[in-house]
Amino acid sequence: MNKLRGFILSGCVLALSACGNFGAHSEVEALNEVQAVGSPFTQHLTSEYRAFANREMHDMLDYPDGIHFARKGLAAASGEAVLPEPISDWNLNPQHMEELSTARGRLIVAYDMGAREIAPQQSAVAQVNFDCWIEQQEENWQAADIAGCKNRFMDAMAAIEGMLGPMQPKAEPEFMPPVQQIEAPTPAEPMKPQDAMYLVFFDWDAHSIGAGAENVLDAVAQEVKSRNLTAIHVIGHTDSSGPNPYNDKLAIRRGNAVRDALVKRGVDASLIKVEGRGETELLVQTPDNTREPANRRAQITFE
DSSP: OHHHHHHHHHHHHHOGGGGHHHHTOHHHHHHHHOOOOSOHHHHHHHHHHHHHHHIIIIISOOHHHHHHHHHHHHHHHTTOOOOOOOGGGSOOOHHHHHHHHHHHHHHHHHHHTTHHHHSHHHHHHHHHHHHHHHHHHHHOOOHHHHHHHHHHHHHHHHHHHHHHOSOOOOOOOSSOOOOSSOOOOOOOOOOOGGGOEEEEEOOTTOOSOOHHHHHHHHHHHHHHHTSOOSOEEEEEOOOSOSOHHHHHHHHHHHHHHHHHHHHHTTOOGGGEEEEEOTTSSOSSOOOTTOOOGGGSEEEEEEO
C-alpha cells in the first residue's frame, strides 16, 4: 500500500497538470465547510477527522489518506457513526497487527457498553487517533508520530473506561439517526450491585494488567468502598486460540491477576471469588483457533 501511494504522489509531483483533480482536494474542502449534524459523538468525530484529514493533506502531503479520512469525516458529519479502520485494510507486520487488533477490540467493546453516549468526545478522540496510529504504523518510519497517535489513543481509552464504570454491555446500531438538537443526558439512576459489571482486557497469551485496565480497577475499588457487598466475582476468559487445557489455566491466571490488583487497592481479599471459563463463553463468537481481543478479558460482578 505504501509503494502504491508513493508512486501516485511522485506522479503528481512530476506532472501536476495530469493530477489536477487529485490536487483539488474537494473532499477535504467539503469537510472544512460542512456543518455537522447527528449525535454529540458524530459531531465530535467530524471535528477530529477534519483536523486529521487536513494534517494528512497539508502537513504530511499524504493526499490519498487525506482524502480517505476526509470521506470518513463527511460521513460522520451526516450523522453516521463510522467505525475505526479495519485491521485487514492495512499492510502491517504481525507484531503491529496483534497490538492494533487488541486496541481496536477495546474500543469496540467500549462502544458496545455505551461509550459513544457516555463519553462522546473521548470516544471520537480515541477512534481518530486509532486511525492515525494504524496509518502511521503502516508507513512505519516516523516513530514520534506513531507514538503520538498511540499515546493519545491510550489516554482516551483510559478516560473512557474510567467513565463507563458499571455499565451493562448493550447492542447499538451501526448507524445513529441524525438529530437537530443536542440535549443534555438524563442523569442515570443508581445501579443495583447485582447489575454492575466491569471488564478488564488482556493482550494475547498474557495475564498482566495493562495501563488501560488501571482506571477500570480504580473504579471497581472505589465502587466496592461505596457499597456493602457480600461477594465480588472475577471470571477470567480467553479467546479461542490455543488448546482448551492451556486456555483454562490462562483464564484462571487472568482472574487471579485482577484479584491481586484489587487487593492492592484495598479491597478485602475474602470477598473476591475467582473462576476461569477458558474459551467456553466468548463475548464475540469466532471459529476455533481465532485471536479475538474482545474475548481476552476478565469480568467483574458484585453481590
